[in-house]
Amino acid sequence: MLRFLRLGWRGLREMFLHPWAQLFTISAVTMAAVLAGIFLLLLHNVNQELIRNRGAVEFQVFWREGADMEQVRREWQRLAAMDHLKEMETFTPEQALEGLSRDLSGQGALDWLEEKNPLPASAFLAFNIPPGDHSEIWAKGLLAELRVLPDVRAVHYNPVQMDLAKSWLSVSRSVIWPVMGFLALVVALVVGNTVKLSMLTRRDEIEILSLVGARPWYIRAPLLASGAFTGLASSGLALGLLRLLHLRLEHVLDFPPVFLVISFLPMEHCLLLTGVVTAVCMAGSWVGVRQ
Amino acid sequence: MISPCPVRGKSLANKEEAPGKPPRFTKSGRAGTEFGMVEFKRVSYVFGSSWALKDVSFTLEKGGFLFLTGHSGAGKTTLLRLLYAGLPLHRGRATVAGFELHKLRRRHVPELRRRVSVVFQDFKILPQRTVFENVALALEVRGVTRQHMERRVRAIVRALGLESKSYTRCAHLSGGEQQRVAIARSMVVNPKLILADEPTGNLDADLTTDLMNIFKQFHSYGATVIMATHNRTILNMVPDAHILHLEQGQVAETTLPVEQDEPHTEGLL
Ligand SMILES: Nc1ncnc2c1ncn2[C@@H]1O[C@H](COP(=O)(O)OP(=O)(O)OP(=O)(O)O)[C@@H](O)[C@H]1O
Ligand SMILES: [Mg+2]
Numbered sequence: 001m002l003r004f005l006r007l008g009w010r011g012l013r014e015m016f017l018h019p020w021a022q023l024f025t026i027s028a029v030t031m032a033a034v035l036a037g038i039f040l041l042l043l044h045n046v047n048q049e050l051i052r053n054r055g056a057v058e059f060q061v062f063w064r065e066g067a068d069m070e071q072v073r074r075e076w077q078r079l080a081a082m083d084h085l086k087e088m089e090t091f092t093p094e095q096a097l098e099g100l101s102r103d104l105s106g107q108g109a110l111d112w113l114e115e116k117n118p119l120p121a122s123a124f125l126a127f128n129i130p131p132g133d134h135s136e137i138w139a140k141g142l143l144a145e146l147r148v149l150p151d152v153r154a155v156h157y158n159p160v161q162m163d164l165a166k167s168w169l170s171v172s173r174s175v176i177w178p179v180m181g182f183l184a185l186v187v188a189l190v191v192g193n194t195v196k197l198s199m200l201t202r203r204d205e206i207e208i209l210s211l212v213g214a215r216p217w218y219i220r221a222p223l224l225a226s227g228a229f230t231g232l233a234s235s236g237l238a239l240g241l242l243r244l245l246h247l248r249l250e251h252v253l254d255f256p257p258v259f260l261v262i263s264f265l266p267m268e269h270c271l272l273l274t275g276v277v278t279a280v281c282m283a284g285s286w287v288g289v290r291q
Numbered sequence: 292m293i294s295p296c297p298v299r300g301k302s303l304a305n306k307e308e309a310p311g312k313p314p315r316f317t318k319s320g321r322a323g324t325e326f327g328m329v330e331f332k333r334v335s336y337v338f339g340s341s342w343a344l345k346d347v348s349f350t351l352e353k354g355g356f357l358f359l360t361g362h363s364g365a366g367k368t369t370l371l372r373l374l375y376a377g378l379p380l381h382r383g384r385a386t387v388a389g390f391e392l393h394k395l396r397r398r399h400v401p402e403l404r405r406r407v408s409v410v411f412q413d414f415k416i417l418p419q420r421t422v423f424e425n426v427a428l429a430l431e432v433r434g435v436t437r438q439h440m441e442r443r444v445r446a447i448v449r450a451l452g453l454e455s456k457s458y459t460r461c462a463h464l465s466g467g468e469q470q471r472v473a474i475a476r477s478m479v480v481n482p483k484l485i486l487a488d489e490p491t492g493n494l495d496a497d498l499t500t501d502l503m504n505i506f507k508q509f510h511s512y513g514a515t516v517i518m519a520t521h522n523r524t525i526l527n528m529v530p531d532a533h534i535l536h537l538e539q540g541q542v543a544e545t546t547l548p549v550e551q552d553e554p555h556t557e558g559l560l
Contacts, residue, residue, distance in 0.1 A: 213404035
């Protein structure tokens, strides 16, 4: 283990024997990673936007007539704190009647009902569908949860909305993953070739090491370490550049009626980018030795 | 007659011997002789369609000194490359330092190269590294401790008159100095077999004598030396050396004991 660390350290030191070659490699890999990152950013934001608009499931909850309004209000407070809640509107029987009479014929049309209001308290809840495969189960669970609230008479929900969201999610999933795969492939080719080319500057060294009797891992460990370093440095730089770009462009679409604030890549995407680039750099330096 | 040397092959098949463990030396089965450090039997090598070596057979005993002579293109470098597994052996049989080259597996090449030190015609040193680093490389890959390494490198660098340049990058050295670095690197590991390809090619007469003395010194400690050269004057510097003269890849003349040819069966095997 110690030996490997030493070899790794040697690999890093040796990178500075060819500073220009390394600099070029890192810049090239960084650019490939930035391009990939921009694409990811675009995809991510489009996806976000579409999910924001469509990926919601709506519930209407009706309480029994004459339910204790104090208790219903406490329920409302609890509901308002639920996960993934996007929008919530509540109606006391009075508000409901007022809305209804306004909708029907203007102020005062249903005044005669005020004495004995037949409308129940109700709430309109819209939830964002959380990402993942179990959105339907999740919605069913939510439905069941709402149904057993005290004094709840009925819960209506809109499965059509749900299906729409689900189909978008599945479409986006079936589009995103192939695209991501393709992107990873392109980055892999560019990065792998760059790193392999940079191995050319060290081919003499590799040959000489092998001629004086170095075992393969002795030759490879330092190269893998420098490959890993190249990958980490480049993806770090690329993420930095992307962040700068993002800060500049964050609000360019934030005007009516678009109101789109561009969001940065989530952690998983950043890790994915770093991981792919680093792995490919290491693979490139591994392959570069085989000559 | 020389029996084939099966020990190396056996030890590969024998799982008890860990791959990392140094292999046992093969003892030539020949009665009355010490073990053959280098043995070629009907070795040929083809580059594309031209024969660089053709049916070369010889035996050099342990501790021997052999000059390879011949015109440019005669096959001297090719022969040396076969010896350190720089080229794969496809035709014929060869045993070097206990390794049977015709059966050699890839993963045993590093072990072979730790027993066989080579001074290359084009030096093969790292120009960006210092003299010290280049020489230490041979010890480093063997996992020698830092202290031991420094002591040995200093000693050999001094012996070769490179002391004042220890920390100079090799790119800034003259051709002769680079050659000496290459020689220092090959000697620093106390090799049992030294292969040298024109080691005096770039040197003036005085330095050539000095260098030959160093080779002779290692030879007197028991190392086997095979040296390819154009330089006829150095042949006389080692009185007990053998000569193998190549012409167009074939042995034209040799002072080595000549064996009667055995029936050539390689092609049938
Ligand atoms: N890599 C190669 N590819 C093709 N042919 C080669 C190669 N290396 C050597 N040869 C040929 O093999 C023959 C022997 O070459 P070799 O290098 O062994 O000669 P040499 O005796 O070392 O010559 P010199 O004294 O000039 O170094 C030559 O005809 C050469 O052209
Ligand atoms: Mg030659």
